[in-house]
Amino acid sequence: MLRASHIPPVATPALSALKISLIPALSLSSSLPHLYKLSTFAPLHNFLPKTAPPNSSPISFKRFLPMLGHHPCPKASFSSGSGTGGGRELLVQHLLVKEDDLKLLLELQQRISGGGEDLSDLAVEYSLCPSKEEGGMLGWVRKGQMVPEFEEAAFSAPLNKVVRCKTKFGWHLLQVLSEREESLLGEIQADELHVKIQDPTFAKEAQLIDVREPDEVAKASLPGFEVLPLRQFGSWGPEVTTKFDPEKETYVMCHHGMRSLQVARWLQSQGFKRVFNVSGGIHAYAVRADPSIPTY
Numbered sequence: 001m002l003r004a005s006h007i008p009p010v011a012t013p014a015l016s017a018l019k020i021s022l023i024p025a026l027s028l029s030s031s032l033p034h035l036y037k038l039s040t041f042a043p044l045h046n047f048l049p050k051t052a053p054p055n056s057s058p059i060s061f062k063r064f065l066p067m068l069g070h071h072p073c074p075k076a077s078f079s080s081g082s083g084t085g086g087g088r089e090l091l092v093q094h095l096l097v098k099e100d101d102l103k104l105l106l107e108l109q110q111r112i113s114g115g116g117e118d119l120s121d122l123a124v125e126y127s128l129c130p131s132k133e134e135g136g137m138l139g140w141v142r143k144g145q146m147v148p149e150f151e152e153a154a155f156s157a158p159l160n161k162v163v164r165c166k167t168k169f170g171w172h173l174l175q176v177l178s179e180r181e182e183s184l185l186g187e188i189q190a191d192e193l194h195v196k197i198q199d200p201t202f203a204k205e206a207q208l209i210d211v212r213e214p215d216e217v218a219k220a221s222l223p224g225f226e227v228l229p230l231r232q233f234g235s236w237g238p239e240v241t242t243k244f245d246p247e248k249e250t251y252v253m254c255h256h257g258m259r260s261l262q263v264a265r266w267l268q269s270q271g272f273k274r275v276f277n278v279s280g281g282i283h284a285y286a287v288r289a290d291p292s293i294p295t296y
Contacts, residue, residue: 087182194289
């Protein structure tokens with residue numbers, strides 16, 4: 001789908017194919033790719049319970065994106081110490097009508113430009129896209145995610161100006177509401193992290209988060225990491241942007257690097273600019289970097 005939000009499970013082909021990338025998901029059962037450069041979307045805590053029992057079984061929190069085909073997340077090629085940067089992300093809303101409804105589209109565009117109506121209100125009433133339930137809001141998008149015609153129109157449109165474009169799915173009116181620098185999600189190896197930890201200034205300048213459960217942390221831990229158990233996401237998730245600085249480098253660790261990757265993805269979706277997943281987790285750190293750390 002287009003919007004990283006709670007939308008109906010049945011999507012039109014237009015909605016399914018217009019966005020051609022996967023959406024970050026907070027899950028306890030995802031594979032661990034080497035490196036990611038992803039888009040950011042609506043706050044995940046909008047769709048999660050406010051509290052989660054500390055002893056509950058693992059929960060999978062996901063935002064679903066039905067697609068016509070499987071399109072792997074594009075991979076970036078920056079190391080833990082540098083980034084490519086320079087990309088833009090756009091906050092876009094739109095409405096979609098059939099290809100033979102150009103007259104309707106022009107009428108709607110006139111109602112916006114000449115009559116002062118909001119695209120979001122018209123999307124609710126006229127759009128064929130299930131994003132109509134959210135006023136046509138697509139969330140934050142970046143280049144490489146949208147079909148070419150839509151992408152070209154969005155990335156060349158002035159802020160807040162409603163423009164039209166045609167794709168194989170029909171006619172669109174779209175509006176770019178805001179833009180920001182594209183954020184980066186990287187991976188750091190255990191030995192690289194070990195070198196960084198030896199620097200006394202590292203813990204002061206970086207933000208270190210351990211998403212394991214308290215009983216795991218009691219068995220093995222690293223200094224400077226704040227424990228935010230994934231199962232308690234409902235209690236700390238809504239406050240993460242006020243407790244941590246999205247502009248600082250943020251490192252996320254768990255046992256083997258699986259849970260931390262999901263949290264790292266989510267942090268990126270909240271606007272954190274440089275987030276790093278600790279590859280292999282504290283187990284890899286104990287095996288490859290510091291044998292004094294117990295394994296379990």
